[in-house]
Amino acid sequence: MRIGLRILLGTFLVVAAAALLLTQVFVAEVKPGVRQTMEDTLVDMANVLAELATDDLLAGRIGDGDFARRVRAMAERDPGAEIWGFPKRDTSTRVTITDARGIVVFDSEGRDLGADHSRWNDVLRTLRGEYGARSTLADPADPNSSVMHVAAPIRDDAGAVVGALTVSRPNRAIAPFVERSQAIVTRWGIALLALALVVGLATAAWLGGQLGRLRRYAQAVTAGERVPLPRTAGEFAELGAALETMRERLEGRQYVEDYVQALTHEMKSPLAAIRASAELLERPLPAADQAQFAATIRGQSERLAAMIDRMLALAAVEHRRRIDAPQRLAVTALLQQVAHDLAPKLQARALGLSLPADGDATVSGDAFLLRQALANLVDNAADFAPAGSTIETRLETTGRHVAIHVADRGPGIPDYARERVFERFYSLPRPDGQRSSGLGLTFVAEVATLHGGGIRLAPRDVGGTVATLSLPRA
Structure with a gap:
């Protein structure tokens, strides 16, 4: 009961x-x-x-x-x-x-x-x-x-x-x-019973509502959802604050442990490559070999730097519970900014980027985070798209949401990896054999969740993959 x-x-x-x-x-x-x-x-x-x-x-x-x-x-x-x-x-x-x-x-x-x-x-x-x-x-x-x-x-x-x-x-x-007199007393007794029932119902409804909010909050936190602390009154507000403090401390401790373990694991490979190249450079080598090992050290160092930058960005998003000052943003304008930022990389790989025609689709959120999320999707598509192909972007408004589609004509995602691509540090080899930091899609998923939306990847009938970022309409 x-x-x-x-x-x-x-x-x-x-x-x-x-x-x-x-x-x-x-x-x-x-x-x-x-x-x-x-x-x-x-x-x-x-x-x-x-x-x-x-x-x-x-x-x-x-x-x-x-x-x-x-x-x-x-x-x-x-x-x-x-x-x-x-x-x-x-x-x-x-x-x-x-x-x-x-x-x-x-x-x-x-x-x-x-x-x-x-x-x-x-x-x-x-x-x-x-x-x-x-x-x-x-x-x-x-x-x-x-x-x-x-x-x-x-x-x-x-x-x-x-x-x-x-x-x-x-x-x-x-x-x-x-x-x-007996009838009057009896009527007042019945009225008192009715009043007791009404007061009991009101009290039960109020207590049930307060406890229900805290219960749903606890269930959402247990499910890994990013939800704000519900508004409650009196002692229930104190209980909610205590739950929120406990959650933050537990999440903070577990977060640090997970990150240290993951970072240690991911840094082993580039550090080993840097160490091996440095040891070889201590020996007399031909100029060509020296240049090759120096390039290896530089490439692995850049990979470590990129990994750290992405981890810092991801950590900042993961610790946010809500958008403090949401803005009304035009999706087309965000995509145009992403195209401008990634133009050098796209040109270097001879890739095109088709943008949707000017539309009135708008979302509410943090402009910087949404631009970074879209940039990650386009950048990820560019890593897999064959040279000379075009990355396609398309907008679709359905009900209360705006769906942003980013499609490439790459090799697609294997079935075994489709459920893991949003895991931290999980990455698939690019056509050139390189691997990413494995944090880009994780960042996109966190940004989508923070904005009350979602992200999914699906294969295309013509080959390749389409990533769909769904966000609530403004």
Whole structure:
């Protein structure tokens, strides 16, 4: 599982568990909280009514006195109220009064007159001088039929408890408020879950994007591609910088080792030729032989100098990661400059160079490096082209790229060498038996990669080889 999905799952599970727990707690607390509020209200109401009923109870007219008439009138009243969107059309309140023995002497609904309530908690505890209340199911088969009963004592002038007044109200009266509160809490819980999912997705996407850039960068570096360090934020930027530093140090160490080994190997042959010629020149030799060995020393020295120059140029390109200040360059103009620079060599070998007609093909990059790369291609073609032939250059625009073709009519490249010609120091013998430094095509490949392009060699149907340098259009 990807780290982004793991983070998303972990974040969502934690927040979901917290939201579920909070929702359950709030939902579970809504009903008791509302009932506690209702009980508090009933306590106040019971005590007020107990004071109002005292005179009638002591006078023996509790069943038909002023108190009884007022209570019955209250039961018939229509409050005409609307409480937080819920209409209230009745008081939903029952009032019962028992004497000191717990016998019902008044019932606003007239159902339990004469009944013995002395064993009900509300009456029993109140007659003892304690707080009395109970909640009882009106219908044992209906769990939602509970009724709350709260009692208050009725005292005589001496303070003795002579009765108990109970105010009863069904819990169904507060059910709409409880249900709405629970629904609101549940909706907020669902909203919190949705928010957790959105935040988790955003966090996972951000982390996945940051890590994905670094992963693709590491994979590209592993594949040998020259890619810039991706833009990241925060600790990921620090991690990217650390990866870049590590890559540079590792590449630098390996680069030096490879170059020292390759250079040592390539320098053995010219140095051996110089040493042998120098040893022979120490002996008495005819003038012709002396001139020949001196020419050998001079030729091998020039070969070493050219090799070192090309290595320095190649090293400079290999260590670059991007073009700092790219220019918009006309390809035809670059080829014309190359033709001017190589004119002496081409004339010396009786070679022609055909240039494409003026076109509008342009590329973006470093003018010096691209000119050097094209010069290497033309110079390489000149080494293999037979005297009197023409090196052909052609431009082809395809989609977002410009393809520059350089073709010769030489012997072509053997199949076994086609995959190795871009390796450092690998070279094929020229028709005259000479070998190059083996760095020219490597340089071209590095320049092409630096510019986001590529280079390939292919045989021609008419004989020879065509080199195609592909570069992005400007």
